[in-house]
Structures are given as C-alpha cells and as structure tokens.
Amino acid sequence: MTRSHWRFLIVGAVIASVATLTLPTMAAPPNDWSGVPAKTVKLFYPGQSSYQWLRSSEHKRADRKTQKGDSCISCHEDEEQEIGELIVSGQRLEPNPIEGKQAVIDLAVQAAHDSDNLYFRFQWKTRNPYPGSAHPHWQYDGKEWKALGWPQLHKKVWGEGQPAIYEDRLSMMIDDGSVPMFAEQGCWLSCHDGMRDMQDLAPTDSVKAHPLLGKSLKKKDVRKYLPASRSDSNLSWDKTKSAEEIAQIKASGGFVDLVQWRGHRSNPVNMADDGYVLEYRLFDSGKKMFSKNWDKAAKQPKYMFDETKVGFKSRTLDEIRDTSKPSSLIAEENAAAFDPNAGWKEGDMIPEYYLTRAGAEGSAADNSDVQGTWKDGTWTVLWTRKLDTGNPQDDKIMKVGGVYTFGFAVHDDNITTRGHHVSWPLTVGVGAEADIQSVQIK
Numbered sequence: 323m324t325r326s327h328w329r330f331l332i333v334g335a336v337i338a339s340v341a342t343l344t345l346p347t348m349a350a351p352p353n354d355w356s357g358v359p360a361k362t363v364k365l366f367y368p369g370q371s372s373y374q375w376l377r378s379s380e381h382k383r384a385d386r387k388t389q390k391g392d393s394c395i396s397c398h399e400d401e402e403q404e405i406g407e408l409i410v411s412g413q414r415l416e417p418n419p420i421e422g423k424q425a426v427i428d429l430a431v432q433a434a435h436d437s438d439n440l441y442f443r444f445q446w447k448t449r450n451p452y453p454g455s456a457h458p459h460w461q462y463d464g465k466e467w468k469a470l471g472w473p474q475l476h477k478k479v480w481g482e483g484q485p486a487i488y489e490d491r492l493s494m495m496i497d498d499g500s501v502p503m504f505a506e507q508g509c510w511l512s513c514h515d516g517m518r519d520m521q522d523l524a525p526t527d528s529v530k531a532h533p534l535l536g537k538s539l540k541k542k543d544v545r546k547y548l549p550a551s552r553s554d555s556n557l558s559w560d561k562t563k564s565a566e567e568i569a570q571i572k573a574s575g576g577f578v579d580l581v582q583w584r585g586h587r588s589n590p591v592n593m594a595d596d597g598y599v600l601e602y603r604l605f606d607s608g609k610k611m612f613s614k615n616w617d618k619a620a621k622q623p624k625y626m627f628d629e630t631k632v633g634f635k636s637r638t639l640d641e642i643r644d645t646s647k648p649s650s651l652i653a654e655e656n657a658a659a660f661d662p663n664a665g666w667k668e669g670d671m672i673p674e675y676y677l678t679r680a681g682a683e684g685s686a687a688d689n690s691d692v693q694g695t696w697k698d699g700t701w702t703v704l705w706t707r708k709l710d711t712g713n714p715q716d717d718k719i720m721k722v723g724g725v726y727t728f729g730f731a732v733h734d735d736n737i738t739t740r741g742h743h744v745s746w747p748l749t750v751g752v753g754a755e756a757d758i759q760s761v762q763i764k
C-alpha cells in the first residue's frame with residue numbers, strides 16, 4: 323500500500339469508528355523513522371559453511387563445541403569482516419570466488435510496533451549502480467523462446483559467459499524458541515551438503531526418485547531443511563523422517579518462518595513471500611504472488627506485456643534494467659495473453675515469471691505491505707509483519723513483550739542460493755530488551 327492508501331484507510335477507520343464507536347483505529351507504520359534507533363547488522367559472505375562442515379574437523383578445534391550447541395558468536399563475535407574476506411578471496415569455503423564480491427554488507431535495521439504489527443525499515447547499499455529488479459527472461463531466437471539470464475554461481479555464467487541476471491532479495495528467518503539450537507546457530511542449522519551450489523550436490527535423478535522429496539513433494543533439488551526432519555546423525559539430505567513424524571513436528575511449531583522480499587517477484591506488488599523451513603524450504607498454504615510464465619503445452623510464455631498499457635510487448639537485453647519502465651509482468655496491471663503471431667523478432671525478451679497481488683491468498687499472502695525503493699545505490703525496504711498472522715500452522719506468532727530469534731540475509735548482485743550475505747542469529751524484542759528492540763508507536 324502506498325502512503326496515500328494508508329491515509330485513506332486511517333481516515334476511513336476514523337469515520338467508521340465515529341459511526342460505530344467500536345472499531346479500533348487502523349494500524350499504520352511510523353510516518354517518520356528518524357526517531358527510531360537503527361542497528362547496523364553486519365552480514366558476511368558464508369561460502370559453503372554447511373551444517374556438516376561446521377561439525378567436521380575442517381572447522382578447526384570448533385567441531386565438538388559446535389556439535390554441543392555452542393553459539394557461533396561465542397567464538398566469532400565481531401569477526402564478520404575477517405571471515406567474509408577469507409571466503410570471498412577463495413581461500414576458504416568458496417570454490418567459485420566472484421571478482422569484486424563484498425566481504426560484508428551493512429544492513430541498517432529499525433523496528434517499531436503497535437498492538438497489531440511489527441514494522442521494519444531496512445537499508446543497505448547495492449554493489450551495482452542499479453537495483454536488482456530484473457530476473458531471468460524468455461528470449462526469442464527467431465524460432466523458439468529460450469531461457470536467458472542466470473545467477474552468478476551458475477556455471478552458464480562463470481563457465482560459458484552467459485549474462486548474470488537475478489533479483490535482489492532480503493530474507494528473514496524467525497523462530498520463537500521452538501527449534502532447538504536456532505538461538506545459538508541460526509540459519510546454519512538449515513544449510514546442508516547436497517543442496518544447490520553446496521558440496522556433494524544431490525543428483526537430480528536421486529532427488530526425483532526420493533519417496534518424500536521427489537515422489538511426494540515433486541522436487542528436483544535439495545533446499546533448506548532442519549535437523550529435526552532427518553533421521554541419521556549426519557543429517558543427510560535423503561534420510562528424511564516419515565511424513566507423519568514431520569507433520570507432528572510442524573504441528574508443535576518445530577519449523578522456522580522464512581520470509582523473502584524479492585526485487586522482481588514480490589516488490590512490484592508491494593509484497594514479500596511467506597514460507598517456512600522444516601523438511602524443505604516450502605511456501606505457506608494458499609497462493610503466493612509469483613508463478614512461472616510458461617505454457618508447457620504450447621512451449622511459449624503465457625503472458626506478454628500489454629502494449630496499450632506500457633507501450634511495449636517485450637524488451638531486449640539492453641532494456642531490462644531501464645527502471646523508468648516496469649520490469650515485472652503483473653497479471654492485473656500490465657499483462658496481456660501471449661500472442662504467438664505478434665511479429666516477434668530475434669532477441670525479444672519476456673520475464674520468466676508473472677506476479678499477481680489480486681490472486682495471492684491465504685497464509686502465503688501474509689506479507690502484503692512491503693515496499694522497497696532504490697535510490698542512489700541504496701535499497702530502503704519498509705516491511706509490515708502482523709504479530710499474529712492467524713496462521714500458526716506455518717508462521718511464528720509474535721506478541722508484544724516477546725523476544726524472537728532472527729537471521730537476516732541479503733542477496734545482492736545477481737545471485738541466489740548460498741551467494742547471500744548473512745547474519746549471526748540475533749534477537750528482536752517486540753518492545754522488550756534484545757539486540758534489536760522495537761519502539762512502540764501509538
């Protein structure tokens with residue numbers, strides 16, 4: 323929602339409450355953030371520091387203590403810069419160093435709350451002189467539509483010199499104390515060998531043939547999972563517990579909430595996605611705001627841009643970062659049904675995904691007021707999160723006075739998977755003392 327929408331709603335709520343004298347006044351984020359203290363969280367590049375690596379003898383003299391559950395910062399406090407530099411240089415834990423990669427990113431975090439919502443304001447500098455609002459596209463080669471654009475760690479980019487195109491992201495993992503060791507070791511509990519871009523990558527065929535991940539969840543790769551979902555001591559990707567056991571852990575709150583703001587696939591509709599991690603990184607129930615823009619049967623995109631609304635049907639590689647024009651296809655705003663006879667020329671490009679705010683629903687659509695703006699090299703993201711989303715089956719429910727563990731991550735400069743900068747786990751107190759304490763607003 324834009325600020326004027328908020329004003330309209332507040333005016334509406336005031337009129338309604340005068341009329342009925344029962345409606346509460348509408349919650350709203352602070353108009354002015356200058357009085358809210360900012361905490362700078364140092365995010366560093368983690369390379370392949372997986373759960374398994376951290377518990378191996380490679381993690382010198384720390385493997386046993388990490389197994390025991392000691393916190394990362396009990397040994398690594400203030401070492402973000404140092405660790406980040408070692409890893410981006412390729413000296414440790416990084417088989418694919420990226421030239422010019424920052425060792426750390428400073429994430430400024432401000433927090434406020436009222437009785438309904440937690441409000442965050444985040445700011446960070448991007449490496450590039452442009453926002454990461456572009457994402458992979460379909461490109462017409464004169465005969466067919468083919469994928470173009472990949473994240474930096476993809477071998478098509480570093481091996482074949484194909485263009486790196488991927489959205490920027492800001493992610494948060496949230497726990498309320500239900501996940502053992504999350505307060506001490508945070509996101510590292512969810513990062514394992516076998517995942518995309520990690521050591522010992524799980525072969526696609528084995529994932530597809532796996533009874534739970536392949537046959538039941540229909541996955542082709544391994545993504546984040548929590549220790550409780552596996553049955554062996556190494557927490558191997560394929561040693562999943564039964565679906566029944568996992569459902570029980572989920573019902574008792576043993577998952578972490580994972581929400582992601584996305585420069586291409588959620589920001590243009592003022593949303594962030596809503597997921598959780600347990601046996602996999604999954605989306606909450608309901609419908610998320612982005613879908614693949616592909617008609618499998620016809621082997622062509624489903625939508626193109628609506629020329630009558632935006633002045634073009636497609637774009638070219640030179641144009642996708644032109645921020646004066648929309649970069650995302652939004653079903654209800656600027657999209658038209660794809661027309662195969664629209665006179666396509668070699669090099670025409672259409673986004674691989676389309677968005678819909680109108681079609682997003684249920685728990686997957688909880689983050690419905692998240693706005694990012696990029697100016698002079700800095701993203702500012704304003705994020706409203708309901709304290710109680712009403713969906714305890716896949717969200718962490720927060721309360722005024724509560725303290726929660728958060729992990730923050732930023733994906734910057736056309737990258738995905740482990741190519742993010744991450745924080746140690748830290749606490750956020752909703753009006754309570756913590757690493758980041760939110761300020762109460764009326």
Ligand code: HEC
Pocket residue numbers: 368371376381382383384387388392393394395396397398404405408414415506507510
């Ligand atoms: C008992 C102390 C201790 C704990 C607990 C600990 N580490 Fe370490 N860590 C070390 C030491 C010592 C090194 C090795 C430094 C070296 O090899 O010179 C290291 C190395 C690393 C490195 C490689 C970069 C480097 O400086 O060599 C990463 C990444 C890392 N630790 C992450 C973590 C994370 C994440 C956690 C929590 C899950 C954690 N550590 C817990 C002591 C610890």
